[in-house]
Amino acid sequence: MTATRPLPENRNPLLEEERAPAHEILVERRCLGRTELKVKPGQVGTSNATKPDNLGVLDYAHLRVPLPKDLGTSGIFSRGSNRKFPESYFLMRRSNDGFVSATGMFKAAFPYAQAEEEIAEKDYIKNLSDTASEEVAGNVWIHPDQALQLADEYGIRLWIAALLDPEPITHGNDPHIKSPPPYSQSKMANGSRRSRSPEKKQQQPQQPPVETRASTRSRRSASVRSESPG
Numbered sequence: 520m521t522a523t524r525p526l527p528e529n530r531n532p533l534l535e536e537e538r539a540p541a542h543e544i545l546v547e548r549r550c551l552g553r554t555e556l557k558v559k560p561g562q563v564g565t566s567n568a569t570k571p572d573n574l575g576v577l578d579y580a581h582l583r584v585p586l587p588k589d590l591g592t593s594g595i596f597s598r599g600s601n602r603k604f605p606e607s608y609f610l611m612r613r614s615n616d617g618f619v620s621a622t623g624m625f626k627a628a629f630p631y632a633q634a635e636e637e638i639a640e641k642d643y644i645k646n647l648s649d650t651a652s653e654e655v656a657g658n659v660w661i662h663p664d665q666a667l668q669l670a671d672e673y674g675i676r677l678w679i680a681a682l683l684d685p686e687p688i689t690h691g692n693d694p695h696i697k698s699p700p701p702y703s704q705s706k707m708a709n710g711s712r713r714s715r716s717p718e719k720k721q722q723q724p725q726q727p728p729v730e731t732r733a734s735t736r737s738r739r740s741a742s743v744r745s746e747s748p749g
Contacts (some may be wrong), residue, residue: 522667526672529631533585536677545681549582550613550696551691556656577656578614578697582682584627584675591599594633595626600626610682611658617699619682620649622658630674644669663702 532538539545554577590596590604598604608627611620621644625637641659644650649662661669665681670679685701 524639524664526640527629527632527636530628530674531584531587531628533587534628534675534678539677541676542681542684545582546684546686547679547689549580549682549684549688549690551578551688551693551696552581553578553693553696554586554656568619570682580612580688581609582678583609584678585621586627586630590630593631594635595637596630610678612663613655613660614697616651616739617663617702618660619663620658620678621650621661621669622665624669624673624675624679627678628675654676712733 556577565645585607586596586605588604588606588679591603593716608630609623610627611623612618613620622637622641625632625640629636644659647661647665649665651660654660666679666683667676670676683702685703688698
């Protein structure tokens with residue numbers, strides 16, 4: 520995916536990797552949730568979102584992300600009944616096919632965006648090849664591969680990599696909630712699984728004698744390079 524459109528200038532500073540928890544902590548914070556999508560009888564089938572196939576029980580995994588406090592200029596977040604802006608939002612991955620909410624990604628990454636910017640980005644996402652054909656729960660859903668690429672553009676790869684991590688999700692309000700299908704770690708090799716503690720320096724191997732260097736190099740070329748998850 521190549522960025523071919525302007526994105527909002529102001530991003531969510533709380534999602535910068537330097538300020539975010541370690542990958543392992545974000546993975547542990549994920550939860551499973553369930554919601555029932557329903558509309559009034561007269562509204563069924565009046566739009567894509569209200570088609571019978573897009574209604575009913577929706578199981579999903581979610582990861583809470585912090586929002587800035589000063590959202591007075593936001594066109595996509597408004598004050599609640601307590602006259603305060605929301606303090607957090609959720610990145611979501613639905614359980615039936617593992618697709619990720621691109622709508623949620625945009626709101627989390629660009630909380631200061633205006634409504635017209637959100638609409639323009641939604642239209643852009645809808646035209647991508649790996650986007651689900653139907654909106655569900657008011658969200659546009661994209662394949663995990665595409666979500667990682669979009670996360671790079673949005674500057675939130677660490678958070679999406681945690682959402683996609685194949686480790687079992689142990690938090691949820693119902694043991695019967697279905698988890699999303701596991702996602703291959705090999706596709707997340709971009710350094711997102713990292714620790715906040717300093718890495719230990721690896722001891723450099725001693726240089727082999729000149730007469731054995733060629734045979735050592737030959738053995739080394741036969742080794743298999745492993746990919747670190749990101």
